[in-house]
Amino acid sequence: MMDAETQEIFRQEAEALMEALQEGLLVLKETPDDLEVVAGVFRALHTIKGTGAMFGFSRLASFVHNFEAAFEAVRSGNAVVTPELINVALTAYDLIAELLEGGEPDLAKDEELTAALAAATSGEAPAASAAPATSEATTAPAEIQEWDLQFRLPPDFMEIGGNPIAMLDELRELGGETTIVRPLTDRLPSIAQMDTKVIYTGWQVILPGSIKESAIRDVFMFHEDQMELSLAAIHAEPVASAAEPEPAATAAPAPAPATAPEATPAQPEAAAKEAPKAAKAAPAAVAQLRVAADRVDLIMDRVGELVIAEARLAAIANQLENEALLGVVEDIQRLALGLRDSTMALRMTPLSSIMGRFRRLSHDLAETTGKSFDFIVEGEETELDKTVVEKLTDPLVHMIRNSVDHGLEGPEDRAASGKPERGVVKLSARHAGAEVVIEIIDDGRGMNEEAIRKRAIERGLLTEDSDVSRSDVLKMVLEPGFSTAAAVTALSGRGVGADVVKQAIEALNGTIEIASEPGEGTVFTLRLPLTLAIIEGLLIGVGTERYALPLLSVEQILELPEELAGGTSATDVIELNNELVPVLRLRQVFNPDASASTHQKIVIVGANDTRVGLVVDEIIGTNQTVIKQLSPLHSRLKIFSGATILGDGCVALILDVIHLVSLGQKIEQRLKGTAA
Amino acid sequence: MSKEILIVDDSPSVRRMVSMTLQQAGYAVTEAVDGAKGLEAAKAHRYAMVITDQNMPNMTGLEFIQAYRADPSSSGVPIIFLSTESEGGLKEAARAAGALGWMVKPFEQEQLLAVVKKVAG
Amino acid sequence: MTKKTYADLIPRLNSVVAFEMGGEKMVLPTDVLREVLELPTLTPVPCAGDFSAGLINIRGVVLPVADWRPLFGMPLKAADRETRILIIETSVNEQTMTVGVIAEKVHAITEIEPDTLRPVPAVGTRWPTGTLLAMARWNDAFVAIPDVVSIFENQISQEPQLVGAE
Numbered sequence: 001m002m003d004a005e006t007q008e009i010f011r012q013e014a015e016a017l018m019e020a021l022q023e024g025l026l027v028l029k030e031t032p033d034d035l036e037v038v039a040g041v042f043r044a045l046h047t048i049k050g051t052g053a054m055f056g057f058s059r060l061a062s063f064v065h066n067f068e069a070a071f072e073a074v075r076s077g078n079a080v081v082t083p084e085l086i087n088v089a090l091t092a093y094d095l096i097a098e099l100l101e102g103g104e105p106d107l108a109k110d111e112e113l114t115a116a117l118a119a120a121t122s123g124e125a126p127a128a129s130a131a132p133a134t135s136e137a138t139t140a141p142a143e144i145q146e147w148d149l150q151f152r153l154p155p156d157f158m159e160i161g162g163n164p165i166a167m168l169d170e171l172r173e174l175g176g177e178t179t180i181v182r183p184l185t186d187r188l189p190s191i192a193q194m195d196t197k198v199i200y201t202g203w204q205v206i207l208p209g210s211i212k213e214s215a216i217r218d219v220f221m222f223h224e225d226q227m228e229l230s231l232a233a234i235h236a237e238p239v240a241s242a243a244e245p246e247p248a249a250t251a252a253p254a255p256a257p258a259t260a261p262e263a264t265p266a267q268p269e270a271a272a273k274e275a276p277k278a279a280k281a282a283p284a285a286v287a288q289l290r291v292a293a294d295r296v297d298l299i300m301d302r303v304g305e306l307v308i309a310e311a312r313l314a315a316i317a318n319q320l321e322n323e324a325l326l327g328v329v330e331d332i333q334r335l336a337l338g339l340r341d342s343t344m345a346l347r348m349t350p351l352s353s354i355m356g357r358f359r360r361l362s363h364d365l366a367e368t369t370g371k372s373f374d375f376i377v378e379g380e381e382t383e384l385d386k387t388v389v390e391k392l393t394d395p396l397v398h399m400i401r402n403s404v405d406h407g408l409e410g411p412e413d414r415a416a417s418g419k420p421e422r423g424v425v426k427l428s429a430r431h432a433g434a435e436v437v438i439e440i441i442d443d444g445r446g447m448n449e450e451a452i453r454k455r456a457i458e459r460g461l462l463t464e465d466s467d468v469s470r471s472d473v474l475k476m477v478l479e480p481g482f483s484t485a486a487a488v489t490a491l492s493g494r495g496v497g498a499d500v501v502k503q504a505i506e507a508l509n510g511t512i513e514i515a516s517e518p519g520e521g522t523v524f525t526l527r528l529p530l531t532l533a534i535i536e537g538l539l540i541g542v543g544t545e546r547y548a549l550p551l552l553s554v555e556q557i558l559e560l561p562e563e564l565a566g567g568t569s570a571t572d573v574i575e576l577n578n579e580l581v582p583v584l585r586l587r588q589v590f591n592p593d594a595s596a597s598t599h600q601k602i603v604i605v606g607a608n609d610t611r612v613g614l615v616v617d618e619i620i621g622t623n624q625t626v627i628k629q630l631s632p633l634h635s636r637l638k639i640f641s642g643a644t645i646l647g648d649g650c651v652a653l654i655l656d657v658i659h660l661v662s663l664g665q666k667i668e669q670r671l672k673g674t675a676a
Numbered sequence: 677m678s679k680e681i682l683i684v685d686d687s688p689s690v691r692r693m694v695s696m697t698l699q700q701a702g703y704a705v706t707e708a709v710d711g712a713k714g715l716e717a718a719k720a721h722r723y724a725m726v727i728t729d730q731n732m733p734n735m736t737g738l739e740f741i742q743a744y745r746a747d748p749s750s751s752g753v754p755i756i757f758l759s760t761e762s763e764g765g766l767k768e769a770a771r772a773a774g775a776l777g778w779m780v781k782p783f784e785q786e787q788l789l790a791v792v793k794k795v796a797g
Numbered sequence: 798m799t800k801k802t803y804a805d806l807i808p809r810l811n812s813v814v815a816f817e818m819g820g821e822k823m824v825l826p827t828d829v830l831r832e833v834l835e836l837p838t839l840t841p842v843p844c845a846g847d848f849s850a851g852l853i854n855i856r857g858v859v860l861p862v863a864d865w866r867p868l869f870g871m872p873l874k875a876a877d878r879e880t881r882i883l884i885i886e887t888s889v890n891e892q893t894m895t896v897g898v899i900a901e902k903v904h905a906i907t908e909i910e911p912d913t914l915r916p917v918p919a920v921g922t923r924w925p926t927g928t929l930l931a932m933a934r935w936n937d938a939f940v941a942i943p944d945v946v947s948i949f950e951n952q953i954s955q956e957p958q959l960v961g962a963e
Contacts, residue, residue, distance in 0.1 A: 006696065010689040046731050050760055051689045053782035061782070160745075160776045161725070161754025166794055197751070222777050225768065305857050545840065590843035628859040631894055632953045634842055634849065643840075643852055643859045651840040651852040651859050 010055050014100055018093070019356050020044045025089050026359050032081035042071045048096065060099040063110050067092050070117040079121035087367070088116045090360070144209030144233045149216060150184065152202040154226035159197055162223075168203065170219050175207035202228070209233070293386065296346045303336070303343045304626035307534055310336045311623060311647040337624065340534045347387075351429050351438075352380040354393050358427065361397055365404045373408055373423035375400075382429040384436055388508055388528060392438070395504040399440045399524055400425060407444035407522055417519065419443065431530070435607065435658075438526040447516040449473050456482065467669075474514040478502045509641070511658060527607070529641070529658060537625030537644065539652070540603060541618030542586040543594030546652045548625045548644055549614075553605045553657040557619060560600040564615065571667045574613060576604065582664035582671070583613040605657045612664030614655075623647065627654060639663070678704040679796050680721070684714030684740060685729040685758070690781075694727065697785045698792060711735025711743075718744050718753070725796035726755045727779075730766060738769055745774035754795045758783075803914050806930055806942070810909040815935060816883065816900040819871025821923075822940045824909060824933070829945060831884040831895065833903055836876055848952045850899055853882070860884065862897035863952065865943070870923055874901055889949045896949065909933045909940070917941075927951075 024041040028034065045068045053061035067089070073079035092113045098105055149171070153164060172179045184202035194200065207216065213231065220229055310332055317329045355377060362375035384392075408414075408423040415421065426441040449470055456462040456476040476482055478501055505512050510528035536551035556576075564572055570588040573580050581604065587594055597617035604613050627642040634640065641656035681703050683694045695705040706723070708714035710732050718726055726744070730737035737757050744750045754776040759766050767778055779791055809826035814833070816823055839851040839862060847867040852859055862882060866873055882897040913934035917924055930944045 006689070006692050009692050013688045043731055043733065046760070047687055050731075050781045051687050054693060055689065156774070159751055160774050161752050161795070162776050163754075163795070163797075166797075170794070222767065222771055222775075226771065308857065591841075630859075631861045631896065632889065632892060633861040633863065633894070633896060633949070634845055634852075636953075636955075637842065637845060639844070640842070645854050645857065645859065649854055650838050651854050653840070653842060653852070 007055075010051065013051065014048065017044045017048050018097060018100070021048070022090070022093055022360055023356050025086055025093065026356075026363055028081055029083060029086040029363070035075070038071065038074050038081070042068065042075055045071060052100070057099060059110070060096060063092075063099070063114070064096060066114040067096075067117060070121045073121040082120065085117075085120035088113065088120050090363070092117060144235055146209045146234045147205075147207040147211065147213070147216060148230075148232040148234055149205045149207060150202065150228075150230045151205075151220065152184075152187075152228040153199050154223050155198055156226070157199055157223070164199060167219065168205070171205050171207065171216075174211055174215060174219065175205070178206075178208055180204075180206040291346070293347070296343070299343055300347070303340050304534060304628075306336050307340060307624045307626050308645050308647075312649065315647040340624070344534065347385050348383040349386045349389055350381045350383050351389060354389055354396075355380050357393060358396065358400060361400060362404070362425065365401065369404060369408075371404060371408050371410055371423060372421060373404065373425055376424060376426040378426065378428035379430045382431060382436060384528070384530075388436075391504055391508060392526075392528075395501040395526075396427070396438070396440070398500050400427065403440055403442040403444065403522070403524075407442040407446075409445050413445075432527075436528045436530055438528070440524040440526075441521065443521040446518040446520055447474055447477070447514070447522055448518060449516075452476055471513055471515065474516060475512070477514075478512065509638075509656070509658070511662070527658070529656075534624055534626050537623050537654070538603070539620035539623055539646070540586075540614075540616040541597070541620055542616050543591035545591065546620060546646065546650070547586075548623070548652050548654045549603065549605060550625075550654075550657060551622060553607060554603055555606045555611065556604040558602045558604070560602055560615060564602075565600070571671075573668070573671060574602070576611075576613070579611075580668070581611050581613050582667040583615060584660065584663065584667070585615040587615070587617060605660060607658045607661045610661050610665060612661050612667075614660065625654060678702055679724040680704045680706065681792060681796060682706045682708060682714065682717055682723040682726045683728075684708040684711060684717075684726065684732070684737070686710050686732040687729070690729065690758075693785070694788065697788055701789055701792075703792065703796075711737065711740035714740055715743050719747055719749060722749065723753060725792060726753060727758065727792075728755060729758045729781075730770075738766070738773055741770060741773040741775050750774075756791060756795060803911070803931060806914070807911045810911055810914075810933075813907060813909055814883065815904040815907050815940065816881070817902040817904065818900055819866050819869060819874075821869070821871070822904070822935070822938050824907075824935065824940045824942055825883065825885070825945065827906060829885050829887045831886045834882045834884065834897070836880050836882055836899075846952070846955050848955070850897075853897060855884070858895075860895055860897050862899060863949070864899045865948065866899070868925065868928065868948065879903075885945060887945050887949070889946055889953065894949060907935065909935055909942075 021041060021044040024037050024044060028037050028041065031037065045064055049061050049064040049068060052064065070079070070085070070089075074081055074085075079085075095105065095109055095113060153162065153167070157164065168181055172181065182204045184204055185200075187202065188194075188200045213233075216231060217224070217229075220227060310329070314329050314333060317325045358377070359375065362373075365371075366373065403425045408425070409417070409419075411421055414423065424441075424443045427438070428441070429436065429438045431437075453462065453473045453476070456473065456479075457464060459479075459482055461476055461479050461482060462468065462473075501512070505526060505528075508528050510526055512527075513525045514522065515525070516522040537548040538551045538554050540547050540549060561574055564574060564583065567585065568588065570585055572583040572585065574583055575581070583602065587596065600615055600617055601619055602613040602615055603619070604611055606612075623646070625644045628644060629635070629642055630637070630640060638659045639656055640653045641659075642654045643651050644654055646652050681694075681698055683691055683705060685691050685694070685707075686709055691707045691709075695707060698705050703724075706717055706721075708717050711728070712735050714726070714728060715735070728737040728740050732740075735743070737759075741755055741757065744753075744755070755774065756777045756779055757770050757775045758779050758781050759770075760781050770778060776795065777791070779787065806826075809828055812827040813824040814827055814830055816825075834855070837853050837855070839853055841851040842849050842861075848863050848865070850862040850864040853862055854860075864873070865871075876899075879902045881900045881903045883900050883903070884895065884897050886893065886895045888894070910933075915932045917929045917932055924941060927947050928944060930942045933940050933942060
């Protein structure tokens with residue numbers, strides 16, 4: 001039964017619980033008195049223990065049991081949350097995470113942490129291991145021949161769904177063939193007075209003496225306090241039976257007053273603490289559905305097909321000029337686009353889903369580096385494709401670590417420069433047109449351009465006379481081969497674990513820029529294309545072929561200016577709004593032999609707050625561009641981000657704006673170089 | 677017609693385990709993700725048996741039992757609640773609230789089946 | 798190449814598609830052949846290199862089409878009524894790839910006698926090294942058996958050249 005899907009369900013649940021647990025511990029560090037959060041931590045631990053045990057994680061379950069005990073002390077007010085407790089708790093969390101992944105760390109760790117947890121919550125009563133107190137009454141040395149059990153079930157027994165027959169069957173099973181069952185009918189009222197829901201019959205059951213007393217009592221354990229029960233041992237020797245020192249629990253018919261009132265006051269208290277649930281801590285299990293990513297992709301593909309088919313239908317309908325048909329086609333178009341929007345939202349997930357990791361990281365960094373800073377997050381609700389978010393985690397961890405390690409100064413240095421004692425590391429995310437922009441900002445010491453340039457030259461990454469922008473010099477720190485451990489500190493710059501960051505961002509078809517002011521701080525800016533499967537597209541004609549551009553990136557469309565009309569070079573430049581904009585003649589790049597159209601246009605596209613103009617032969621129109629990935633045979637061509645199928649069934653390539661823009665920048669630099 | 681069991685537990689793993697175990701044994705299982713949903717389900721339909729966890733957000737198992745028992749339609753419907761051994765006073769409270777029995781977590785499939793067989797038949 | 802390296806190839810030879818390009822006869826095992834199509838509208842991919850004939854739309858799927866004639870130094874005969882596209886599905890670099898290959902003529906689905914397998918001569922042939930698995934005989938003619946995976950691997954790793962704009 002522990003099939004793959006069940007394992008997966010458990011794994012996902014465990015992940016969510018661990019996330020909530022870590023989040024709770026971190027929040028608790030800031031607000032140690034928040035009992036709601038304590039309750040949340042407790043609940044998470046409790047569930048991890050219970051379900052973990054069910055899925056075979058017994059070492060985990062017993063460790064968490066101790067962890068729980070420490071928090072029980074906090075919950076019950078016997079211990080206070082201290083930063084120390086949280087630190088130990090976070091280490092304990094790490095052990096749990098390791099165990100959940102199937103790791104087998106040294107057993108000494110479990111004991112160490114348990115002791116540390118206990119110490120951090122000193123004053124707590126040792127967790128009462130509430131093993132159900134079995135009244136293992138020592139059977140009298142004299143051998144028991146048989147048991148005389150007499151009982152009356154609680155008055156509400158039927159009401160709560162009890163089944164007296166089942167009870168008797170259980171006793172018969174316990175006692176075996178020789179069991180004797182007799183009804184006790186002394187309390188039967190007349191039929192007229194009978195309440196159908198009440199059992200007036202008692203029973204006497206004679207069981208063999210070999211049966212353990214506890215086994216008999218266990219049958220009724222739950223109802224012990226609400227029922228009448230007498231259990232007498234009958235001995236072989238003629239011994240006065242009745243006065244045996246057996247704890248024959250004969251309770252009054254009324255629910256045993258002793259225990260119930262104790263339970264009752266405790267319960268509203270517990271209820272009160274648990275009732276106002278911290279809504280944010282609890283994963284909204286109600287609202288969520290877990291779906292395998294490839295199922296969503298399949299739906300996405302089908303929606304894509306639908307959009308294409310709808311476009312073809314529209315094209316034909318337009319030709320036929322049939323009113324009725326056009327009306328229906330419009331409806332279908334609206335529905336298809338609506339479906340597109342809903343489906344694309346399925347793959348999107350907010351950055352907040354990985355924030356837990358960053359918060360934990362900054363907490364750990366503060367501990368290990370001794371630097372004091374605030375970790376601020378802005379725009380964590382910004383949504384990205386799920387796979388992109390996952391692939392961003394490592395690079396972002398790297399960059400945050402770097403900002404703290406190398407960017408932020410220690411308290412003395414900060415004081416010396418007149419900066420506030422607490423540094424700031426900020427992670428901000430937002431949508432900008434067809435991109436997602438993520439920034440990591442610190443108010444630390446900034447990067448030393450000269451030192452980096454020098455080092456880059458030493459490393460052969462730059463030549464003495466390379467004319468590169470300040471930003472490009474700073475980006476040298478991302479190049480593999482730039483830094484070794486020793487170099488990093490000497491530079492007061494960064495060894496960014498280049499491979500991780502640069503490769504990851506490139507794999508996501510994104511770009512990274514660095515801006516820095518020495519003494520003031522540094523900003524890393526990541527730009528990633530929104531990987532939507534269907535976008536609004538602008539169809540253009542270049543030579544004999546058609547291409548698509550993401551409409552969101554199109555800023556302006558102009559008639560081709562006079563000065564460019566006759567040109568035949570692939571690149572050029574124009575002046576637009578007092579700004580020089582590099583220009584690419586697409587026909588020259590794609591198909592120089594084709595003849596120009598008479599009404600060429602320039603399409604100004606933008607990304608990165610930079611622009612490039614594309615000279616095209618024709619503006620055809622807009623469409624819903626369903627993006628089809630290019631095969632490995634063509635995917636190295638960064639200038640094309642994919643292909644699409646047009647209304648007439650032909651394939652058109654989709655132009656990648658980010659790469660066109662960076663081509664434009666290269667053109668600009670070259671022109672500046674030659675002009676100088 | 678299979679006997680219908682309602683499981684109220686916020687843990688997807690537990691619900692999954694209970695559903696699969698009982699369905700294989702021929703019962704029909706309805707899952708509720710928390711006490712409130714469980715209450716809704718229980719009031720809307722008479723189940724042969726209700727199993728509820730204690731440790732849930734928004735409404736604990738105990739609160740669920742109390743709320744359900746307050747509804748006359750719960751008359752005669754057995755409720756079994758799940759608890760871990762450390763919850764001492766809980767059993768008495770649950771019994772007082774109207775549970776028929778309890779089961780310790782973690783439990784094995786066979787244990788679950790035995791209890792369901794005994795209580796729901 | 799000795800006979801024993803053909804161990805993998807021999808079982809695949811009992812069903813092959815025989816086709817022609819640049820005047821040469823060639824065969825490919827049908828275990829990589831998805832289908833054979835007439836040439837639909839081809840959308841060229843600029844700057845992709847001469848192995849790329851372009852992209853086609855097959856039932857809503859965009860497939861790349863490769864032209865092996867430049868690789869083998871063959872003249873690019875214009876497409877005519879006999880031109881076909883062989884849709885090939887194979888695994889390259891641990892990824893499944895579906896690619897169309899232009900064939901000037903498709904002869905038949907047939908089989909190759911394993912005895913007729915010969916290694917590709919090391920010198921003096923038009924076939925660049927590594928592009929063929931072996932040669933064989935069919936219908937009284939020599940036929941070449943291209944190494945599809947190797948050819949595609951090679952084409953994938955070619956750096957694209959952006960004309961004019963560096």
